[in-house]
Amino acid sequence: MLLHGLLGVPLVGALLLLVWGHRRLAAEMNVLFSFITLLFAVALAVRVMREGPMEFDGGWFFMDAFNVFLVGLTALVGFTTALFSRPYMRIECAHGRLNPARLRLYHASYQVFIAAMLLALTTNNMGILWVSMEGATLATVLLVSLYRTPAALEAAWKYFILCGVGIAQALFGTVLLYFAAEKVLGAGGNALLWTHLNAVKAHLEPTVLQLAFVFLLVGYGTKVGLVPLHSWLPDAHAEGPTPISAVLSGLLLNVALYAILRNKVLVDGAIGTQLAGHLMMGFGLLSVVVASFLIGQQSDVKRMFAYSSIEHMGMMTFAFGMGGAVAVFAGLLHMTVHSLTKSAIFFTVGHATQKAGTQLMSGIRGLMGINPGLGWGLMLGTMSILGVPPFGVFTSEFLIVTTAMHEHSWAIPFLLVALGVAFAAIFGQVQAMVFAETSLPRLPYQPAMAPVFLHLILVLVLGIAMPGWLAVWYRQAAHLLGA
Amino acid sequence: MISTGASGMISGWYLQIVNLLAALLLLISFAMLAQRRVVGLISLFAWQGAALAVSTAIVAVFTAQWHLLYSVALTLLLKVVIIPWFFYRLVRKLGMSRDVEPLLNHSLIMLTGIVLVIFAFNLALPISQMAGTVMRSTLGIAMACVLLSFLMMITRTKALPQVIGFMAMENGIFFAATSATYGMPLVVELGVALDVLVGVFVLGIFFFQIRETFESMDLRQMEKRKEH
Numbered sequence: 001m002l003l004h005g006l007l008g009v010p011l012v013g014a015l016l017l018l019v020w021g022h023r024r025l026a027a028e029m030n031v032l033f034s035f036i037t038l039l040f041a042v043a044l045a046v047r048v049m050r051e052g053p054m055e056f057d058g059g060w061f062f063m064d065a066f067n068v069f070l071v072g073l074t075a076l077v078g079f080t081t082a083l084f085s086r087p088y089m090r091i092e093c094a095h096g097r098l099n100p101a102r103l104r105l106y107h108a109s110y111q112v113f114i115a116a117m118l119l120a121l122t123t124n125n126m127g128i129l130w131v132s133m134e135g136a137t138l139a140t141v142l143l144v145s146l147y148r149t150p151a152a153l154e155a156a157w158k159y160f161i162l163c164g165v166g167i168a169q170a171l172f173g174t175v176l177l178y179f180a181a182e183k184v185l186g187a188g189g190n191a192l193l194w195t196h197l198n199a200v201k202a203h204l205e206p207t208v209l210q211l212a213f214v215f216l217l218v219g220y221g222t223k224v225g226l227v228p229l230h231s232w233l234p235d236a237h238a239e240g241p242t243p244i245s246a247v248l249s250g251l252l253l254n255v256a257l258y259a260i261l262r263n264k265v266l267v268d269g270a271i272g273t274q275l276a277g278h279l280m281m282g283f284g285l286l287s288v289v290v291a292s293f294l295i296g297q298q299s300d301v302k303r304m305f306a307y308s309s310i311e312h313m314g315m316m317t318f319a320f321g322m323g324g325a326v327a328v329f330a331g332l333l334h335m336t337v338h339s340l341t342k343s344a345i346f347f348t349v350g351h352a353t354q355k356a357g358t359q360l361m362s363g364i365r366g367l368m369g370i371n372p373g374l375g376w377g378l379m380l381g382t383m384s385i386l387g388v389p390p391f392g393v394f395t396s397e398f399l400i401v402t403t404a405m406h407e408h409s410w411a412i413p414f415l416l417v418a419l420g421v422a423f424a425a426i427f428g429q430v431q432a433m434v435f436a437e438t439s440l441p442r443l444p445y446q447p448a449m450a451p452v453f454l455h456l457i458l459v460l461v462l463g464i465a466m467p468g469w470l471a472v473w474y475r476q477a478a479h480l481l482g483a
Numbered sequence: 484m485i486s487t488g489a490s491g492m493i494s495g496w497y498l499q500i501v502n503l504l505a506a507l508l509l510l511i512s513f514a515m516l517a518q519r520r521v522v523g524l525i526s527l528f529a530w531q532g533a534a535l536a537v538s539t540a541i542v543a544v545f546t547a548q549w550h551l552l553y554s555v556a557l558t559l560l561l562k563v564v565i566i567p568w569f570f571y572r573l574v575r576k577l578g579m580s581r582d583v584e585p586l587l588n589h590s591l592i593m594l595t596g597i598v599l600v601i602f603a604f605n606l607a608l609p610i611s612q613m614a615g616t617v618m619r620s621t622l623g624i625a626m627a628c629v630l631l632s633f634l635m636m637i638t639r640t641k642a643l644p645q646v647i648g649f650m651a652m653e654n655g656i657f658f659a660a661t662s663a664t665y666g667m668p669l670v671v672e673l674g675v676a677l678d679v680l681v682g683v684f685v686l687g688i689f690f691f692q693i694r695e696t697f698e699s700m701d702l703r704q705m706e707k708r709k710e711h
Contacts, residue, residue: 127671134678138685150696161645165636168652172629175660175667182664192668207609
């Protein structure tokens, strides 16, 4: 029941908004649907926490500590982004960048996108996981091209075709997984159910699963934005409307990483070596290093933070690749704090670029003078994402680096140099954007700062005093991932 | 390789036909690699879907894997009728029917294709030995089709040929699924078909947007924009 509500509400919302999405109060309806989804997610999380892992609808859906925490995170950021999108899109309309048809498309696709991600997280079937990942891509292609500028169309095309090719590799990996599973579990729908696969993972054919994991990692890794499969990501983030950049960065990348991790559990159990972990560490470290050096070359603020997302996704992939209780705990925490912080940054950046009329960082100056809330939001968000204590990102990065120091000390120079380079590049740019003198007039309206500070406070709490129940929860999830 | 193996000896003539169709599938993949006219490419894509559907149907009937018939119906409906028809219409509406795409290094592409086929057969060998299906020997061909479609996507600069390459890759993956395991579970196949359908629909909208903005479907124009 709770699960049907969770998946049904955004779908109903999408249908209604497809008709109503351009009228008055459409943005409020978008917020309302996202809020009801969040309520269902919270109720579901409470139930799973009390009663432990559970299956729904005869095993078609499955919830455990790992995916229920991502469901909660997705619903929360989905809701706050809808809050931010309300004033943001109204001003975009006033600037004449959108017409009613596009606004309808925007609102409906937003809800479809949330529904597709929630389906990907809750389904027990590895095939349906693939289908809903592809569905989430398709829902956002037309949102990336929403403004119909040449750059936006190019970005959307790249997004469509590169993610399409990537996800096709993941489909091939899923075929191979089914091939191995069918020998043990017999043909039919049950052979792709994760809970069934997990029970027999030691009997799955190792050579097939090795090959399958390479395809799955490359496929879903394209969506995570791992280097060298990342080239769609900065374009899609920079050219789409800012609420979409926030959910792409904060949610979609997490869900793609979730797909890799679910598969990794099976592959680890079958092949009994560290191959999957080593592959992930390699891809992760490469992403961290390459992305942090590319951050400094960006002139567009959204592109800069998009590269920062690649860096952080690489960090998580590296942490999960290392394995072990502490690293996986840190990886899960990093998923949470990155998602919250990065979406908060995109919210402030959205208002700033709207005001300045450009996404070029040289054109955005003196946010403190325009609106102190905006200036502080961006400054604190940036400090958080750069891992300044006491924010939660510091905690997770500290845990990842110290674990790496013990177990893979060769990686430490790469990690530390990359973190330093990223820090210098981003902090230098943001400082000028926030504090420099400006000729821009003050902001005539109140920006949507509530979501920004809500996210930052949550990140702060996670960094200073993580609630006990949350720590237990992360540990349970880490345990599920084989730590 | 194709017609040898124990299964080929025992199971008789229907496997010969399946192997023939598999060979045809590979041949069509090569033809697509070389085809420069957009309209010709669409017909080749439809033929590829037809070969896939017929071979799957034969396997379904002779091995009594009746659930495969759903997959056959989906393939016929989507990849032989709806998508090619949609692409033809798109080409006519956008006035691209005479478009010919220059292909650089024609012979190099073909040679790369041959190397890919050899690589695919080697990759598939250990897996096809493990498979329990009658048509396991065609797994190598399926992998070759996937890789050839990938090569086609890389070498093309126009939008529609790239998409056709993508769809052909999906055909290859389905052929692999049929060869190795008699297809995927029905619900997954339905889901994938839905995604393909929605994807083609999104693409249709998208093409008109590109045409409005760039006046041409050549992706190099998008690239040029960057240099300014």
